[in-house]
Amino acid sequence: MDTDFRRINLPARLDQLGACFAFLHQGSQLAQFGVEDAARLDLLLEELFMNVARHAYPAGCEGSVELSWAVPKPGELLVQISDWGSPFNPLDSSPPDYSRSLADRPLGGMGIHLVKTLADSLEYEWKEGRNLLSFRYLAARAQDAAG
Amino acid sequence: MLEIQANDVGKAVVLHVAGRMDAETSVEFETTCEGWINRGAKHLVVDLADLQYVSSMGLSKFLSVAKALQPKSGSLSLCHLQAVPRQVFEMTRLIQLFPVFDNVEAALASL
Numbered sequence: 001m002d003t004d005f006r007r008i009n010l011p012a013r014l015d016q017l018g019a020c021f022a023f024l025h026q027g028s029q030l031a032q033f034g035v036e037d038a039a040r041l042d043l044l045l046e047e048l049f050m051n052v053a054r055h056a057y058p059a060g061c062e063g064s065v066e067l068s069w070a071v072p073k074p075g076e077l078l079v080q081i082s083d084w085g086s087p088f089n090p091l092d093s094s095p096p097d098y099s100r101s102l103a104d105r106p107l108g109g110m111g112i113h114l115v116k117t118l119a120d121s122l123e124y125e126w127k128e129g130r131n132l133l134s135f136r137y138l139a140a141r142a143q144d145a146a147g
Numbered sequence: 148m149l150e151i152q153a154n155d156v157g158k159a160v161v162l163h164v165a166g167r168m169d170a171e172t173s174v175e176f177e178t179t180c181e182g183w184i185n186r187g188a189k190h191l192v193v194d195l196a197d198l199q200y201v202s203s204m205g206l207s208k209f210l211s212v213a214k215a216l217q218p219k220s221g222s223l224s225l226c227h228l229q230a231v232p233r234q235v236f237e238m239t240r241l242i243q244l245f246p247v248f249d250n251v252e253a254a255l256a257s258l
Contacts (some may be wrong), residue, residue, distance in 0.1 A: 014170055014171060015171070017169060017170055017171050018171070035199075036230060036231050039199060039200050039230075039231040040231060040234075042169075042200060043200070043202055043231070043235070046169055046170060046202045046204075047202065047203055050170050050202075050204070096239065096240075098240040098243075101244075102210070102213055102214060102217060102244045103214060103217060105210060105241075105244065107207040107210055107211060108203075108207065110203040110206055110207070110239045110241075111202070111203035111204075113238070113239065114202075114203055114235065114238060114239065117238050118238075
């Protein structure tokens with residue numbers, strides 16, 4: 001295992017979500033993730049990819065997103081997602097208001113909360129003209145072993 | 148891929164949802180539910196035993212359908228919520244906003 005990143009560049013569009021998953025699954029398999037860890041990892045990627053697809057670029061302007069992953073050791077995956085939109089840190093959003101009733105609960109705002117909950121470490125930076133968000137995901141078994 | 152099988156049992160429509168509800172596929176769930184609501188269904192019971200994945204977009208569809216049913220004194224019940232989908236509902240506290248049952252029979256008995 002090594003920390004060399006494998007990269008892919010995709011249009012930041014909803015119809016590329018399947019391609020994102022396919023690329024990430026290569027990393028999940030190499031990291032020897034089980035079904036549930038792979039699903040949680042997919043969730044992390046979807047939330048961040050869709051954030052870029054929906055918000056990073058002006059309407060009518062097709063931008064791109066770069067995904068990359070590396071497997072430092074079994075059970076661990078490092079993932080980076082970057083775009084060339086305006087500077088924006090998706091981690092700055094406020095947590096959802098859990099006290100709201102069904103009628104008052106907004107439809108959005110849950111994605112970034114899921115990202116913050118599922119990722120083991122999360123870092124944003126604006127670097128060389130692009131938004132770069134990095135996270136580390138540690139499989140459940142590896143977390144238990146680490147204590 | 149998302150597969151939905153619907154069964155009108157009189158007091159409710161039971162929807163068996165299998166596969167993944169992501170930003171691409173979750174629209175189908177909302178559209179299916181809206182169709183049943185437009186045909187007069189008040190109670191939807193969703194069997195999630197074979198749901199492997201749900202993202203925030205999927206959650207928003209569950210919320211949207213439940214909100215549509217509430218003014219009609221209807222309900223959207225969740226059954227066999229398990230594994231990663233259950234964790235997602237729990238992490239977002241959405242599990243507190245829905246009637247949740249171990250199985251379809253219990254959900255139907257509550258109506």
